[in-house]
Structures are given as C-alpha cells and as structure tokens.
Amino acid sequence: xxxxxxxxxxxxxxxxxxxxxxxxxxxxxxxxxxxxxxxxxxxxxxxxxxxxxxxxxxxxxxxxxxxxxxxxxxxxxxxxxxxxxxxxxxxxxxxxxxxxxxxxxxxxxxxxxxxxxxxxxxxxxxxxxxxxxxxxxxxxxxxxxxxxxxxxxxxxxxxxxxxxxxxxxxxxxxxxxxxxxxxxxxxxxxxxxxxxxxxxxxxxxxxxxxxxxxxxxxxxxxxxxxxxxxxxxxxxxxxxxxxxxxxxxxxxxxxxxxxxxxxxxxxxxxxxxxxxxxxxxxxxxxxxxxxxxxxxxxxxxxxxxxxxxxxxxxxxx
Amino acid sequence: xxxxxxxxxxxxxxxxxxxxxxxxxxxxxxxxxxxxxxxxxxxxxxxxxxxxxxxxxxxxxxxxxxxxxxxxxxxxxxxxxxxxxxxxxxxxxxxxxxxxxxxxxxxxxxxxxxxxxxxxxxxxxxxxxxxxxxxxxxxxxxxxxxxxxxxxxxxxxxxxxxxxxxxxxxxxxxxxxxxxxxxxxxxxxxxxxxxxxxxxxxxxxxxxxxxxxxxxxxxxxxxxxxxxxxxxxxxxxxxxxxxxxxxxxxxxxxxxxxxxxxxxxxxxxxxxxxxxxxxxxxxxxxxxxxxxxxxxxxxxxxxxxxxx
Numbered sequence: 001x002x003x004x005x006x007x008x009x010x011x012x013x014x015x016x017x018x019x020x021x022x023x024x025x026x027x028x029x030x031x032x033x034x035x036x037x038x039x040x041x042x043x044x045x046x047x048x049x050x051x052x053x054x055x056x057x058x059x060x061x062x063x064x065x066x067x068x069x070x071x072x073x074x075x076x077x078x079x080x081x082x083x084x085x086x087x088x089x090x091x092x093x094x095x096x097x098x099x100x101x102x103x104x105x106x107x108x109x110x111x112x113x114x115x116x117x118x119x120x121x122x123x124x125x126x127x128x129x130x131x132x133x134x135x136x137x138x139x140x141x142x143x144x145x146x147x148x149x150x151x152x153x154x155x156x157x158x159x160x161x162x163x164x165x166x167x168x169x170x171x172x173x174x175x176x177x178x179x180x181x182x183x184x185x186x187x188x189x190x191x192x193x194x195x196x197x198x199x200x201x202x203x204x205x206x207x208x209x210x211x212x213x214x215x216x217x218x219x220x221x222x223x224x225x226x227x228x229x230x231x232x233x234x235x236x237x238x239x240x241x242x243x244x245x246x247x248x249x250x251x252x253x254x255x256x257x258x259x260x261x262x263x264x265x266x267x268x269x270x271x272x273x274x275x276x277x278x279x280x281x282x283x284x285x286x287x288x289x290x291x292x293x294x295x296x297x298x299x300x301x302x303x304x305x306x307x308x309x310x311x312x313x314x315x316x317x
Numbered sequence: 318x319x320x321x322x323x324x325x326x327x328x329x330x331x332x333x334x335x336x337x338x339x340x341x342x343x344x345x346x347x348x349x350x351x352x353x354x355x356x357x358x359x360x361x362x363x364x365x366x367x368x369x370x371x372x373x374x375x376x377x378x379x380x381x382x383x384x385x386x387x388x389x390x391x392x393x394x395x396x397x398x399x400x401x402x403x404x405x406x407x408x409x410x411x412x413x414x415x416x417x418x419x420x421x422x423x424x425x426x427x428x429x430x431x432x433x434x435x436x437x438x439x440x441x442x443x444x445x446x447x448x449x450x451x452x453x454x455x456x457x458x459x460x461x462x463x464x465x466x467x468x469x470x471x472x473x474x475x476x477x478x479x480x481x482x483x484x485x486x487x488x489x490x491x492x493x494x495x496x497x498x499x500x501x502x503x504x505x506x507x508x509x510x511x512x513x514x515x516x517x518x519x520x521x522x523x524x525x526x527x528x529x530x531x532x533x534x535x536x537x538x539x540x541x542x543x544x545x546x547x548x549x550x551x552x553x554x555x556x557x558x559x560x561x562x563x564x565x566x567x568x569x570x571x572x573x574x575x576x577x578x579x580x581x582x583x584x585x586x587x588x589x590x591x592x593x594x595x596x597x598x599x600x601x602x603x604x605x606x607x608x609x610x611x612x613x614x615x616x617x618x619x620x621x622x623x624x625x
Contacts, residue, residue: 040337043325054378054459058495058513059537065335065516073346074569093331100344117328127319130326137326223548226558262538263518263569263578264562 007165007187007196008206009306017301019192019248021293025283026244027237028290029276031084032185032209032254033075034154035101036091036119038064047124048159064119067258068094072101074261078270080108082277087287089115089154089185089254092138095145102145111286112146113185114138114168116156123159131161136171139180149180151288154209160186169202178203183291185209191240191249193294195303203299205291207250212236214254219265230268237276244281250290251276339500340523340532350574351519351624357610358570359563360617361603362579363420364489364512364535365409367435369428370398370453378460381453381492383542383583398585402432405588410438412593416600419611421445423489423581426476427452433480440481445613447487448477448508454491461496470502486510487614493537501526510614512579518566519577520621531621533614535579541586552592559599567608577617 021028040061042050051057079086088105090112095102105112116123116138123131139150153168165184172181184196187206194206211217213236218229233253240249253272260269277284294302330336353360372395374385383398385391413420422439424446429436439446450457451473457466478485486509490499493513503511504527512535514523523532537543539562544555559580566576587596603609 037336039330040335041330045325046320052379053494056459056495056497058493059515062514062516063537065514066518069343069516070345070518073344093328096331097334097336098342099333100347117331121325125320126325127321130319130321130323134326219548223550225548225550225554226561227554262536262562263565264539264558267561267565 002162005162008189008194009197009310011194011306011309013191016192016247017298017305018246019294019298021248021283023283024281026248026281027241028248028250028283028285029237030087030250030252030285030287030290031079031273032089032252032287033079033086034089034115034254034256035072035094035105036064036067036089036115036256037094037097039118039120042118042120045122045124048122048157050120064258067256067261068098068101071257071261073104074266075255075257076104076108078266078273082273084273084277084284085110085286087111087113087152089113090142091115091117091119091156092141093117095141099145106146111152111288112142112148112150113152113154113287114142114150115154117141119157122157123155123161123164126161128161128163128167131163132167132171135167136175139171139175143175149176151180151291152183152185152207153181154185158186165196165204166199169198169204170200173200173202182295183207183287185254185287191243192247193250193291193298193302195299195306203295205294205299207287207291208252209254209287210236210252211254213252215260215265215269216256219259226265226268229265230272233269233272234275237272241279241282252287338524340521343521345518346573348519349624351621353575353610353620355610358575358608359566359610360575360577360620361418361609361611362533362535362577362614362617363413363418363611364579364581365406365420365422366449366489366581366583367402367406367422367424367428368398368449368453368583368585369425369431370395371427374454376454377456378458379456379492381456382547384453401583401585401588402428402435405584405593406435408588408593409582409584409596410442412597412600416597416604417611418600418603419444419613421447421487421613423447423449423487424477424481425449425452425491426473426480429477429480436480440483445487445615446477446481446483446485447489447614448473448485449489450491452491456492457490457495457499459496461498463496463498463502466496466498467502470499470506474506474508487512487533489513489535500530504528504530510618512614520618531618533579533618534577535581537581539579540581542581542583545586545592552587552595555587556595556598560602563602563606563609567606570608
C-alpha cells in the first residue's frame with residue numbers, strides 16, 4: 001500500500017495559469033445524474049456488504065428502484081427546462097434492464113460515462129485482469145447502446161483499486177484510442193481540472209465532481225434539509241463564480257434520482273438550477289466537454305506550471 | 318489483492334426489466350393517468366403508526382429503527398414510545414377532527430391487545446385499520462424460517478381481526494422489512510394491499526405465488542420518524558417538506574393525472590407538545606386545498622382500479 005496515490009503533484013490554487021472557458025465564461029457548470037442499478041441479491045464481497053439487512057433488503061433496494069421508476073423523468077424534465085444536458089454516471093447494466101431511460105437520455109444528447117456494471121459490484125478484491133474486464137465490459141456496453149465512446153469514469157460505489165485510473169485510461173485507448181478514457185471523477189482534491197500522472201503517460205485529467213454538492217452525501221450523510229441543500233448549491237456557485245474572474249472554475253452537482261427527485265426535495269433543487277443558469281458567463285456543459293476543452297487548451301500549460309513549481313519549491317517524491 | 322472468484326463478474330439477471338419477478342418494470346410517466354373522485358388531484362393518505370416496542374427487545378436479525386438502544390431495561394425509549402399511545406394519539410385525533418382529515422391506523426396486534434380503550438376509540442371513529450405486524454420487535458427478514466413467519470403473520474392478522482371486528486386488508490411490516498416469502502404469505506392470509514416496497518408514487522400490482530397484491534406508496538423519506546429522529550430536522554422542517562411535496566404533486570398531477578401523498582406519522586414523534594402545531598399546520602393546509610382528497614388506502618385502491 002502507498003502513502004500517496006501518486007496521481008498528481010502539489011499545485012497551489014493561487015497563481016496558476018489563467019483558464020478562460022468558452023465565450024469568456026467564469027464557471028463551467030455541469031450536472032452529473034447517477035443512473036444506477038442496485039441488485040436485490042448481489043454476490044458477497046469480503047470488503048463491503050451491499051445491504052445492511054439480509055436479502056431482500058427492502059429499504060435500500062426499493063428506494064433506488066423508485067429513482068428509476070419515478071425520479072428519473074422528473075429530473076430529466078427539470079434539466080431540460082434549464083437547458084442542461086446531463087452527464088450520466090451510469091451503472092451500465094441499466095442499458096439491459098431499463099433501455100427506455102437510455103433512449104430518453106440519448107434523444108437529449110446527454111453524455112454517458114462509466115460507473116461500472118452494477119452499483120452493488122465493488123472493485124475491492126478484484127485482480128487487475130478482473131477489473132480490466134469489468135471496465136472493458138462497461139465501456140463496450142455504453143458504445144453498443146449509445147454509440148458513445150466513453151470518456152469518463154467514476155468507479156462503482158466509489159470502490160477503487162490502486163490500478164483503477166490506469167486501467168480505465170488503458171482500456172479506453174485500446175478500444176478507441178485518444179477518443180475514450182481521458183477523464184476521471186474519482187478525485188476530490190481541486191476546483192479546477194488537474195493533469196493526472198498515469199503509468200502509460202496518457203494525457204488524462206481529473207474533473208471536479210464534488211462530493212460536497214452530491215445529493216446523497218447531503219441527504220444521507222449530512223442529513224440536511226432540502227431547502228438547506230438548495231442554499232448550499234447557491235452558496236457553492238456564488239463563490240466559484242466570483243473566483244472564476246481570476247481563473248475559470250468548475251461547479252458540478254452530482255445527483256441521484258432516488259434522492260433529488262423526491263416530491264419534497266425537487267423544488268429546492270429547481271430553485272438552485274434556476275439561480276445558477278440565470279447568471280451570464282456560465283458555461284453550461286458536460287464533463288466530457290470540460291475535459292476535452294482543458295486537454296485542447298490548457299493541459300500543457302498546466303503541466304509546465306506544475307513542473308516549474310516543483311523545481312522551484314521541491315517535491316516530496 | 319485478488320480475492321474474488323470469476324463468478325463475481327457474472328451477471329445472471331442482466332436482462333430487460335427487474336432482477337426478480339415480483340413486478341413489471343414500469344416508469345410512472347408511461348402509465349395511464351388516474352382520476353380521483355370530484356376532480357381531486359392528490360389523494361392524501363395519513364397513516365398513523367400505533368406501535369408497541371417491547372422492553373425485552375430481541376433485535377433479531379437487527380434492532381428495529383425507533384426501538385430500544387440502551388442496555389436492559391431501556392426505560393427511556395420504552396416510555397418515550399409509550400407516550401405516543403397514552404398522550405400523543407389524543408392530540409392527533411383532536412387535530413384530525415378539527416381539520417376534517419381522515420386518518421388510517423397501522424396497528425401492531427400486541428398494541429391492540431394491550432390497549433383496548435384506544436382500539437375501541439379508533440373502532441368508534443370507523444377509520445380504516447391495517448396490520449403493522451405483531452409488535453415492533455417481530456421482524457420479517459431474509460432467511461426467516463417460513464413456518465415461523467407463516468405462524469407470525471397468521472397470529473398477527475387473526476388477532477387484529479378479532480380485536481377490531483374489521484376485515485384488515487392492509488399490511489405494513491415493522492421496519493418495512495420482509496423475507497423473500499412475506500408477500501406470498503400476506504396474500505394467502507387475505508391481505509389486499511401492503512406498503513413495504515417504497516419504489517413508486519402510485520399503487521401498482523405486485524405478484525405473489527397466491528395472486529396479486531397492491532403495493533401502496535408510503536415514502537419513508539417523508540416519515541416523521543425518519544425526518545425528525547433520523548435526519549435530526551426540526552418539526553418545522555418536516556412541515557416545510559410535506560408542503561413542498563404537496564405543491565409538487567399538485568403541479569405534476571395537472572399534466573399527469575392523480576397522485577397519492579402517503580404520510581406515515583407516529584404519535585410518539587409529532588404528538589409531543591412542541592411538535593403538534595406542525596402537524597396541525599399541514600393538516601390545515603390540506604383541508605384548505607380543494608384539490609386534496611383525504612382518503613383511506615382502500616378508497617384510493619378502489620378508484621385506482623377503476624382507471625386501470
């Protein structure tokens with residue numbers, strides 16, 4: 001085991017090369033609905049128990065199923081109303097179980113990225129070749145059902161191995177060259193994109209996805225009220241928007257249809273979306289577009305700046 | 318650290334629909350709109366849990382949420398739950414009558430046995446009574462012995478039917494948890510609807526080995542116990558969330574047909590002197606809205622079936 005994952009170097013937030021988003025936008029704003037399938041009878045994993053009760057664990061299973069039966073359409077309509085294309089963190093088995101949802105998102109030109117096969121199958125305990133096979137299955141499934149070459153990854157249930165990001169980048173290249181496997185949502189260390197060091201040297205970036213703004217963290221971990229969540233979204237935006245004058249920032253709202261679309265929560269979410277998209281100089285976009293724009297315009301400047309600061313100040317490694 | 322065999326990467330249920338055969342995969346948006354009587358938009362089902370939490374809780378296979386947490390004898394939680402059946406419920410009844418809202422009562426059979434005065438009072442009112450299992454420590458769970466569960470459900474329903482003189486058509490399991498056999502056993506014991514599966518906002522048909530049950534939507538996320546004691550929100554925040562839910566459902570029903578707002582509440586939570594005003598606030602709001610239909614689950618199912 002390592003003391004530090006080694007994906008990135010220390011890179012202070014102040015005095016970085018200035019990022020300007022398309023049309024001079026200060027904030028790149030994206031919404032990442034997690035569209036997930038949880039199994040009623042998942043196999044055991046020695047490192048993580050899928051459900052607190054013996055199967056059938058109704059409380060957890062049924063509320064997630066609600067997200068697909070009821071919640072998805074609600075959030076989709078809302079995003080459409082505010083001109084937002086979702087960037088879907090997808091349990092790719094959902095393509096087989098619920099193709100209707102996939103079709104609706106395809107029609108709206110949403111982005112699909114890999115969130116594994118099921119959210120009840122964890123990376124913990126997989127060999128490198130098993131994890132590679134799982135990732136490959138997920139990217140191929142997205143391509144087969146949507147025609148999209150999967151650009152991004154968020155490990156299923158945020159379960160990782162030391163190889164996760166390398167394997168995702170490598171499988172992406174193996175299947176589609178530089179067109180797939182070039183960004184990750186798995187790291188939470190920054191409000192701007194970061195070049196990631198991989199073993200094969202591929203140009204690869206971490207895109208801020210924000211656990212703090214994640215509805216499940218807000219509602220199930222922090223247990224805040226819907227109105228408080230709405231206010232935190234606005235507060236998060238206000239600060240990133242103000243700082244975006246100096247250098248472009250990223251705001252992401254990761255959501256789950258079984259949380260944010262509840263009748264008692266969706267109003268607060270809508271108020272926040274209306275507020276954020278009501279500002280000028282906001283680039284309403286997708287995870288892939290942000291990653292691609294950064295790779296095309298800023299990746300080398302960022303790398304050079306990081307290397308220069310390393311050589312000026314030294315680096316622990 | 319490879320410790321998983323290759324079976325972990327096999328997905329036997331990965332095909333169209335659900336990963337079990339209990340109900341059809343169906344998105345709410347694709348279903349035929351339902352209309353309620355008198356052009357009402359939202360059917361309001363206020364479900365009051367009347368519960369007995371035994372002091373000698375066994376906690377098999379888990380401690381029921383709301384149950385005893387301290388070493389025996391946990392007088393704190395025992396008596397605080399009992400407060401609801403002695404004091405809080407009478408505040409509830411006054412409030413329902415004041416705002417002309419019709420409640421439904423989900424009763425543990427042991428509670429009905431222990432407090433005949435209270436059950437007589439509910440019977441006199443004529444409100445619908447459903448079975449909430451034997452007591453809050455009599456859990457239904459995966460791997461439970463089927464004979465044991467058969468006996469438990471039969472004992473619960475026979476007892477409550479005898480004590481109330483009502484048919485008892487509805488069921489909610491303690492902790493809304495079930496075994497793999499619970500729906501089959503419920504149907505065999507003449508249950509018509511149950512509300513343990515919180516996966517929809519409308520009733521739907523649920524398959525059992527003995528015919529169809531109706532699954533009724535009673536969201537845990539709006540439950541007073543869940544919001545106030547699990548999420549630790551103030552009672553006022555509970556009222557805000559209920560009102561936001563009502564507003565949203567009224568709006569959604571204007572284009573998609575009738576909706577059901579199921580509110581699960583407990584007299585040991587909202588029946589406290591400092592919280593009751595927030596129940597009254599939402600009841601007043603419901604009663605002032607002409608689009609709200611206060612109904613029992615049986616009435617809701619009756620009208621839902623007409624439009625199927």
